[in-house]
Structure formats: C-alpha cells, structure tokens
Amino acid sequence: MSEDLKHDPALDAPQTDRPSKVERLEQEGDIAADYLEELLDIADLDGDLDMDVDGDRASVSIVGADLSQLIGAKGEVLDALQELTRLAVYRETGERSRLMLDIGGHRAEQRRRLVALAEKSIEEVRASGESLSLEAMTSFERKVVHDAVAAAGLTSESEGTEPHRHVVILPA
Numbered sequence: 001m002s003e004d005l006k007h008d009p010a011l012d013a014p015q016t017d018r019p020s021k022v023e024r025l026e027q028e029g030d031i032a033a034d035y036l037e038e039l040l041d042i043a044d045l046d047g048d049l050d051m052d053v054d055g056d057r058a059s060v061s062i063v064g065a066d067l068s069q070l071i072g073a074k075g076e077v078l079d080a081l082q083e084l085t086r087l088a089v090y091r092e093t094g095e096r097s098r099l100m101l102d103i104g105g106h107r108a109e110q111r112r113r114l115v116a117l118a119e120k121s122i123e124e125v126r127a128s129g130e131s132l133s134l135e136a137m138t139s140f141e142r143k144v145v146h147d148a149v150a151a152a153g154l155t156s157e158s159e160g161t162e163p164h165r166h167v168v169i170l171p172a
Contacts, residue, residue, distance in 0.1 A: 026051070028058040028089050028097050035088040036062060036101075039081075045070070047103075057098040060085070067104045075110065078103050079138065111144050118148035118169075125154065125169045136164045145169075 019027065029051035040047050040062070047064040062070070071078045082101040089097040102108060117134070125132050134145065142158050145167045149156040156169045 021056075022053055024093075024095075025053045025056075025058040028093065028099055029053070029060055031089045031092045032058065032060045032085045032097075032099055032101070035085055036060065036081075054100065057100055058089075059100045059102070061102040061105075063104060070103045071106045075106060075138075078106060079140075107140070110141070114141055114144040115148050118145045119152070121145075121169055122149060122152045122154060125171050129171050131171060132169045133159070134167045134169070136160070136166045139165075142167050 033049045033051055036049060045065070045067065047062040047067055050061040050063065052059045052061075069077070070081060072080075078101065081103070082099070085101055086097040086099050089095075089099060100107065121132050121134060137145065142165065146156050146158075149167075149169055154169060154172055156167050158165055159168050160166050
C-alpha cells in the first residue's frame with residue numbers, strides 16, 4: 001500500500017476541536033476590534049474598544065473622544081461601519097456575523113428611546129384595542145420594538161418593504 005493510501009485512524013475520531021459558541025463570539029469580537037483599531041488609526045481618531053458577548057452575538061463598543069463623525073446624522077455611518085466590520089469578520093472566519101457595533105453609546109441610547117416608544121405604543125394599543133402602525137425603522141430598530149412588544153405579552157409584525165418597513169403592534 002502506498003503512503004498516500006494509508007488509513008489514518010485519527011480522521012475517524014469525532015472532531016471536538018470546534019470552539020464553543022461563546023468562544024466563537026469572542027473570536028468575532030477580537031477580529032472586529034482589530035479591524036476597528038486599524039480604522040481608528042488610519043482616521044487618526046482616539047477611541048477605546050470594549051468587547052462583550054451579548055446573548056447570541058458579539059458586541060463591540062467604541063468610546064472616547066468625539067466620535068460623532070463615525071455615527072453620522074441618523075446613524076448611517078455607524079450602520080455602514082457595522083456592515084464593514086461584519087464583512088471583516090466573515091473574511092477571517094468564513095461565517096456570517098451578527099456582531100453589533102456601538103459608537104459613543106449611540107445604539108444604547110437609541111435602544112432606550114425605542115423601548116420607551118414601544119411601551120407608550122403598547123399602552124395605546126391596550127387602551128384602544130386596535131392595532132397601531134409605527135414609523136418606518138431599520139431592522140435593528142424593529143427588532144428592539146418587537147422584543148419590547150413580546151416582553152409585554154403582545155404580538156407585532158413587520159410590514160412594508162425597505163426602506164419603508166415598519167412595525168405594527170397588534171392587540172391581544
């Protein structure tokens with residue numbers, strides 16, 4: 001039997017080398033942080049990076065000096081940076097990333113504002129007994145509202161097509 005055709009019993013063993021989900025998410029965060037650190041250096045911007053695993057996704061925050069130019073007027077620059085960062089993670093891992101990027105606390109504040117809007121809207125739906133359509137939102141914004149509605153025991157659905165997709169909160 002030639003050397004090329006010999007059977008290697010190690011190939012029969014189950015693969016246990018695969019990192020856990022948390023380890024994979026931490027790896028995503030590390031890759032994202034390296035990418036963003038390079039970006040900050042190129043742009044000559046100061047900022048500190050914080051990495052975390054938040055539920056089922058990696059989360060990276062850039063905090064520090066005035067980073068408003070990395071957020072944009074309505075968060076559009078932040079959204080673009082998040083997509084570029086996800087692509088950098090994909091390039092390294094070969095797996096699609098759901099990484100969440102926050103800059104200067106913008107997403108955290110946006111989440112707080114959206115939860116307050118959802119709570120107010122939920123009360124309106126409960127009082128009127130009728131469904132309520134909200135303004136068009138990004139997928140991130142819709143997810144925050146859907147989560148708040150579900151936590152309140154109601155249901156919601158997204159309707160419309162981008163960029164006019166919006167949440168409708170349904171009565172119980």
